Amino acid sequence: MTSRREFLSGSATAMGLAMWPDTVVAQATPVKIGFITTLSGPGGYIGEDIRDAFRLAVEQGQGRLGGVPVEVIVEDDGLKPAQAKTVVERMLKRNGVKLFSGIVFSNILAAVVPDVLDAGGFYVSPNAAPSTFAGRNCHKNFFAIAWQNDTLHETAGLAANELGYKRAAILAPNYQAGKDALTGFRRTFKGEIAAEIYTRLDQTDFASELAQIRAARPDMVFQFHPGGLGIAFIRQYAQAGLAQTVPMVVPESSLDSTILAAVGDAALGITATTHWNADFPGEANRAFVAAFQAKYNRLATVFASQSFETALAIGAALRAVDGDLSQADAFRAAMLKADFPAIRGAFSFGPNQHPVQDWWVIKVEKGADGKPVLVTRQKIATGYGDSYAATCRL
């Protein structure tokens, strides 16, 4: 019978042996991707979609992205910046991760990404892209795949002009992305702002705000409330009888297919702007939507589409350096080419490494089966970049 001490020293040796090949034959081991995302609390479904779509891409490549074996280390940040910071520190120091992705919320990104960049790591964002990383403080190792936060809302402003609205009530939660949202909408909307309201990021009851909207008598309402917040807002909006009288124009993140499934008919008639929709033509997109539906038994959201493309973009760059992230310049150059089959259609990076792409107006209509569905209507902007690119010097 072995003593406890022997057992412990034995397992320590075994662990040491297991670690050994890692340091010697770096090429044979998969590239580690630190995937920090929000998997708990309201909004947890967004992180779940982002994780699942990324995994789908890895699975379709049989454990490889761009032919390079990868290991995706998924961790939940719980929508807590401090928790995310601890996780990223551990991944950087203990796991030697150099490549990160996955973050949903801008406030988490702001807390975590500077640490990654300071350590010489790369961050490829499948979602959040706050203004603070797009302009003067842009960084050569930071890439955004989905959008720059403001463009979501700038294009909603363009759509509102197109629809002829003159007085808007605008609402967003009181945090960085919410402020970016209202700034972005104001930048392009030509009419008058009848009311500007900040909500709380943990708010679920919007009765007070709805009364303020009614009192302001606007032509339209623009609101940015992602995830569970958006579900509560749209439902209460319909219950208050506002849906029939004041039309709503929103960015796509306030009306993804999950929100739509949860609010049902309350969403009929809402207009949104987007860079991707499930009904987009193109073989690559159809294949993605079908594969996601088959594997996870739910309709892919816009968040899932972005994350799938993030995986493809990373794959294209990994292929160029054969998985060797120490060739940082070559990896960056390959990322910038954006040499991957984007399911949204045309895609390229602007000078600040944020997307330049087309934007579309979509509308909630009754589908063939009687359930509400997001239908693409018209293009609202072509080759649209963001308003911070000019101030970025790389």
Next chain:
Amino acid sequence: MILFFEQTLNGLQLGVMLFLLAAGLTLVFGIMGIINLAHGSLYMIGAMASAVIAMRTGSFGLGLLAGLGAAGLGGMAIELGVLRQLYARPHLDQVGATFGLILLVDGLATMIVGRQPLFVAAPQALSGAVTLWPGLDYPVYRLVVIGVGLLVAVLLYLIVHQTRLGMLIRAGATHRETVRALGVDIRLVYTLVFGLGALLAGLAGVIAGPLVAVQVGMGEQILIGTFVVVVIGGTGSIRGAFLGAMLVGLVDTLTRAFAPGLLKQVLPASEADALAGGLSSIAVYLLMAMVLLVRPEGLLPAQGQTQ
């Protein structure tokens, strides 16, 4: 004027929701001496069970029964399985154990229901708005919420002050050993009290279903507000919980509604909006701080708890 009236109604509605949660929390703390962080989980259990059943059967009524049943039974299971071991322990142990329960229940809910938010519609008869005043259309559902909350408050008051169970509850809170010496099974009373608290949390969850997103984590969101209510009202007191809930509901709603307008009288618009946003986030905590300064025991602390 109409806006003020409407916002007052909104405040009342938020208040009764908070009351349903705070009543259970304060009952359990006042009588059993347990700090139950997992109270929000019972709210989530109620909301989820009712959403799942209402979706399957298409009947809000069956959903209501399922929500109440799941929360009540879940609560009693938690009392029998976990909290019973904690009565004699320090509060810190209780906080640790009930925090663990939050993680456990959230994990189970994710496994069973998933992270996708659930859809639950208000009953057809209660959807839509009713004209209370020329120019004031108010959602019927919110009026019903206010009605149910007030009804529950009255019922609870009657149970605690007029029934034999209520007498045992009140006596058990202050003179546990005496009650036991009289041959009353105090453990059974505790289980019942906890079940009652869980039932109220479940009711709040069912009611909240058609308003908010039913999903994992919804309990934690509302928990802090509930604790503020209990602290303001005075721990252990149902009347305190009612007063505290109404105050918090009104203060929260009215600052959100009117602080921006008032601040715009003295500040530029963009600064006023930003400051008002911050002010409305902390208004209830300011209220709590002020109450604690003047009355450290809360506004209406339970009798016998003050020594």
